[in-house]
Amino acid sequence: MKADQTTTTTTTVKALRTRGGLSVRVDPRAALVVLLLVAGALAASVALIGTGDYPMAPADVLRTLTGGGTTAQEFIVHDLRLPRVLVGLLVGASLGLAGAVFQSVSRNPLGSPDVIGLAQGSTVGALLVIVLFQGDTTAVALGAAGGGIVSGAAIYALAWKKGVHGYRFVLVGIATSAVLVAVIGYLLTKANLTDAARATMWMVGSLNGRDWEQVWPLTAACAVLVPVVLGHGRGLKMLEMGDDSAYELGVPVERTRLVSMGAAVLLTAAATAAAGPISFIALAAPQLARRLTRSPGPGLIAAACTGATLLVTADWASQHLFGADRLPVGALTGMLGGAYLLWLLFTERKAGRI
Numbered sequence: 001m002k003a004d005q006t007t008t009t010t011t012t013v014k015a016l017r018t019r020g021g022l023s024v025r026v027d028p029r030a031a032l033v034v035l036l037l038v039a040g041a042l043a044a045s046v047a048l049i050g051t052g053d054y055p056m057a058p059a060d061v062l063r064t065l066t067g068g069g070t071t072a073q074e075f076i077v078h079d080l081r082l083p084r085v086l087v088g089l090l091v092g093a094s095l096g097l098a099g100a101v102f103q104s105v106s107r108n109p110l111g112s113p114d115v116i117g118l119a120q121g122s123t124v125g126a127l128l129v130i131v132l133f134q135g136d137t138t139a140v141a142l143g144a145a146g147g148g149i150v151s152g153a154a155i156y157a158l159a160w161k162k163g164v165h166g167y168r169f170v171l172v173g174i175a176t177s178a179v180l181v182a183v184i185g186y187l188l189t190k191a192n193l194t195d196a197a198r199a200t201m202w203m204v205g206s207l208n209g210r211d212w213e214q215v216w217p218l219t220a221a222c223a224v225l226v227p228v229v230l231g232h233g234r235g236l237k238m239l240e241m242g243d244d245s246a247y248e249l250g251v252p253v254e255r256t257r258l259v260s261m262g263a264a265v266l267l268t269a270a271a272t273a274a275a276g277p278i279s280f281i282a283l284a285a286p287q288l289a290r291r292l293t294r295s296p297g298p299g300l301i302a303a304a305c306t307g308a309t310l311l312v313t314a315d316w317a318s319q320h321l322f323g324a325d326r327l328p329v330g331a332l333t334g335m336l337g338g339a340y341l342l343w344l345l346f347t348e349r350k351a352g353r354i
Contacts, residue, residue, distance in 0.1 A: 033302055048081070065077065084211075091271040125150070151180065210274070228260075278330045279334045280336050280337025284310070
């Protein structure tokens with residue numbers, strides 16, 4: 001498999017031993033990439049906080065964050081812009097991590113929530129609340145989360161046949177996505193003008209107007225689900241070698257697959273509920289992380305850091321290039337994602353896998 005060889009180049013892994021006999025394996029390149037991604041995410045976050053109708057220099061942003069700003073700066077940073085940035089970081093990390101899980105389980109770079117129908121399931125859930133019940137923001141978020149969970153369970157059940165094969169999982173997801181897109185179109189035709197406009201705005205995916213009401217539930221979800229996914233990192237790495245090899249290495253295959261995918265579905269649902277269906281991040285972040293780290297396996301931490309960096313950088317770029325809140329970040333990531341998907345399909349076809 002040529003594509004796998006390009007992303008899993010041999011790397012130097014060091015083992016650190018403590019006096020108690022504990023051994024920890026460290027990949028210096030992967031650790032350096034993660035540190036650089038964290039630094040990039042923090043730098044983009046500071047730049048994003050300083051961008052808007054009331055621009056602020058990075059020094060003023062840092063001073064305000066540490067309690068040294070004026071009253072006006074404190075209000076702008078802590079009440080208006082910091083929640084938006086935190087939602088962006090958490091959503092990007094959640095989507096990057098979820099994408100890494102799905103691509104690892106399916107052993108296919110197309111196995112991401114954008115492609116297999118989870119985002120569309122969340123959209124159907126949100127539209128049902130908007131169109132049929134005229135629900136408020138909280139109800140729409142709950143509907144989106146519920147739609148994502150139900151669609152994830154349905155895709156897994158439909159793809160099951162003595163296990164979940166990668167390509168079958170992706171194909172079932174694509175078919176489910178097509179059905180859900182038709183349902184979305186039907187719901188829009190049944191909505192009145194106000195609800196249709198509201199639904200369309202939500203479907204784009206945006207960080208505009210995000211506040212602490214979105215930060216705390218998403219933080220709680222990540223606090224519970226991220227450790228679950230990271231705890232199954234070794235099992236996911238073994239699954240990429242095939243079920244038989246994973247069994248021989250002592251990995252409980254079905255439990256690892258079910259738990260990790262369940263956590264990934266919940267992460268995707270929580271992220272979509274907080275910011276809408278933001279595309280491209282879950283598809284691209286894991287692949288970019290693999291290429292940057294050149295390490296085998298899903299690279300979960302690197303994928304999460306890549307997703308967070310991509311999303312806050314895209315949000316900063318949309319505001320810097322088009323003006324504050326004029327272009328939702330979901331529109332920009334969607335355009336980039338379309339180009340990336342075409343490139344990915346071309347490389348997969350060239351490698352002879354599709």
